[in-house]
Amino acid sequence: MDDGYLAQFSSLFSQFDVLGAFGTNLALTFFAAIGSLAIGTVLAVMRISPVPSLRWAGGTYVTFLRNTPLTIIIVFCALGLWGQLGITLSSDFQTNFFRLAVLGLAVYHAAFVCEALRSGVNTVPVGQAEAARAIGLGFGQSARLVILPQAFRGAVAPLGNVLIALIKNSTVAAAASVPETSGLMRTMIENRPDVILAIFATFALGYVVVVVPVGLATTALSRRLSVAR
Amino acid sequence: MRARLALAMTAAATLTLAACSSGGGSDAGADETTGAGSSEGSGGGESIRIGIKFDQPGLGYQDGSEYTGFDVDVARYVAEQLGYAEDQIEWVQAPSAQRETMLQTGQVDMIFATYSITDTRKEVVSFAGPYFVAGQDLLVAADDDSISGPEDLEGKNLCSVTGSTSAQRIKDEYATGTNLLEQPGYAECVTALTAGQVDAVTTDDIILAGLAAQPANEGKVKVVGNPFSEENYGVGLPLDSDQCEAVNEAITTMIEDGSWEQILEDNVGASGYSANEELNPPTPAACA
Numbered sequence: 185m186d187d188g189y190l191a192q193f194s195s196l197f198s199q200f201d202v203l204g205a206f207g208t209n210l211a212l213t214f215f216a217a218i219g220s221l222a223i224g225t226v227l228a229v230m231r232i233s234p235v236p237s238l239r240w241a242g243g244t245y246v247t248f249l250r251n252t253p254l255t256i257i258i259v260f261c262a263l264g265l266w267g268q269l270g271i272t273l274s275s276d277f278q279t280n281f282f283r284l285a286v287l288g289l290a291v292y293h294a295a296f297v298c299e300a301l302r303s304g305v306n307t308v309p310v311g312q313a314e315a316a317r318a319i320g321l322g323f324g325q326s327a328r329l330v331i332l333p334q335a336f337r338g339a340v341a342p343l344g345n346v347l348i349a350l351i352k353n354s355t356v357a358a359a360a361s362v363p364e365t366s367g368l369m370r371t372m373i374e375n376r377p378d379v380i381l382a383i384f385a386t387f388a389l390g391y392v393v394v395v396v397p398v399g400l401a402t403t404a405l406s407r408r409l410s411v412a413r
Numbered sequence: 414m415r416a417r418l419a420l421a422m423t424a425a426a427t428l429t430l431a432a433c434s435s436g437g438g439s440d441a442g443a444d445e446t447t448g449a450g451s452s453e454g455s456g457g458g459e460s461i462r463i464g465i466k467f468d469q470p471g472l473g474y475q476d477g478s479e480y481t482g483f484d485v486d487v488a489r490y491v492a493e494q495l496g497y498a499e500d501q502i503e504w505v506q507a508p509s510a511q512r513e514t515m516l517q518t519g520q521v522d523m524i525f526a527t528y529s530i531t532d533t534r535k536e537v538v539s540f541a542g543p544y545f546v547a548g549q550d551l552l553v554a555a556d557d558d559s560i561s562g563p564e565d566l567e568g569k570n571l572c573s574v575t576g577s578t579s580a581q582r583i584k585d586e587y588a589t590g591t592n593l594l595e596q597p598g599y600a601e602c603v604t605a606l607t608a609g610q611v612d613a614v615t616t617d618d619i620i621l622a623g624l625a626a627q628p629a630n631e632g633k634v635k636v637v638g639n640p641f642s643e644e645n646y647g648v649g650l651p652l653d654s655d656q657c658e659a660v661n662e663a664i665t666t667m668i669e670d671g672s673w674e675q676i677l678e679d680n681v682g683a684s685g686y687s688a689n690e691e692l693n694p695p696t697p698a699a700c701a
Contacts, residue, residue, distance in 0.1 A: 263601060267610045277570070277592035358575050361595040370510055370576025377513040378536045 219290030224297025304339025344402025464507030471623020548640025
């Protein structure tokens with residue numbers, strides 16, 4: 185314990201692949217972000233559509249997934265989809281779990297993306313939708329050409345919040361046997377209980393370094409992209 | 414009027430809290446947090462806080478308001494030898510990753526929680542014992558005769574707990590053709606085993622025996638019985654504790670009067686598992 189803090193950190197970094205673990209979390213985040221944006225956009229369109237059954241389906245999805253703990257969803261993906269139903273997304277053992285975890289993260293965060301987009305839709309004045317209809321656009325056209333482009337620009341800040349939550353939630357993927365930061369942290373504590381504070385500091389600071397730029401970027405983007413009305 | 418009411422309520426709440434932290438006794442389940450501040454030194458004749466696992470059937474397990482398992486019974490015996498009656502013991506959950514911290518900050522006085530004695534751990538905590546020598550082993554389906562040791566795992570799926578030394582050993586020494594599934598707990602691993610998706614679960618043999626002895630798993634799984642490591646389970650104590658000698662004496666008495674064997678049989682006997690006789694029962698090592 186006596187050798188300086190810097191020595192403790194450097195011994196941790198040389199003994200364990202900390203950067204690789206953060207890389208896994210960022211990869212999980214990247215794919216899950218794309219997936220949740222796609223699913224969330226479809227859900228948001230369903231929820232603002234004029235078809236009651238679609239609105240109902242979108243609303244049910246959001247209520248159901250948003251109120252389920254993420255851990256349960258991830259464990260279900262690993263032990264339910266793979267363990268009981270035998271569903272595999274890749275023939276490689278580890279890649280399979282990575283994809284199952286991405287699936288779980290994507291379907292969960294899609295519910296939040298949907299709600300963030302809906303808040304963006306609410307920034308679009310009703311007159312715009314009425315004008316779109318008046319010039320003869322159908323629902324799909326007015327959503328695609330008039331409402332959603334403005335909704336995305338109005339929803340940059342809440343979408344950034346979802347992204348930040350997703351980065352940190354990606355650690356739950358440990359429950360699906362993905363070797364990432366929270367699993368590595370447990371391994372490190374198991375092996376090096378003598379430098380436990382340095383271990384905590386490593387991961388706490390690591391996430392600050394990853395998340396702060398995302399926060400700054402979304403704030404800057406939301407300013408620049410906001411629709412002048 | 415309102416201020417007086419608020420004052421009275423605060424006083425009542427404080428009294429209730431005080432009653433919780435000093436009394437202990439019957440319901441030790443919920444008071445994990447109360448012990449944090451008030452470290453009143455062990456052996457004071459009041460109560461003793463013992464860290465155990467709450468989620469390992471056969472070793473340390475919370476069953477309603479009861480605590481059962483090999484570690485728990487050993488802890489009871491040692492506490493009795495140290496002069497603490499059953500109702501003076503406060504059971505505290507000690508998950509693997511938090512054991513050193515809990516001893517360092519005085520949240521517990523001693524830990525009986527499948528705690529292997531290692532050199533890096535000795536730098537931050539003290540150990541009495543060992544009171545049991547376990548070894549890493551494999552749990553397989555009851556009708557599976559194809560696996561008799563880690564060499565037979567080539568091309569098989571194996572499950573262990575995230576970050577555990579058992580998982581690391583498999584990765585480092587046997588991983589070449591083995592698919593390792595890491596789960597948050599052993600219960601999840603056994604679920605995957607009984608569902609047929611993994612071929613074996615690995616960790617210390619006595620933990621596996623505890624899982625196999627559970628009524629839900631009885632007859633479905635078996636311990637292979639070919640241990641390939643040596644884990645000395647010790648009693649975790651704060652660094653430079655003065656209790657080490659006394660705990661060692663209690664352990665020696667427990668082994669000599671036959672209680673040790675009885676406790677082992679009561680807790681994991683139902684699985685058909687018997688401890689490695691070359692190494693058990695162990696002789697406690699000299700205190701540092």
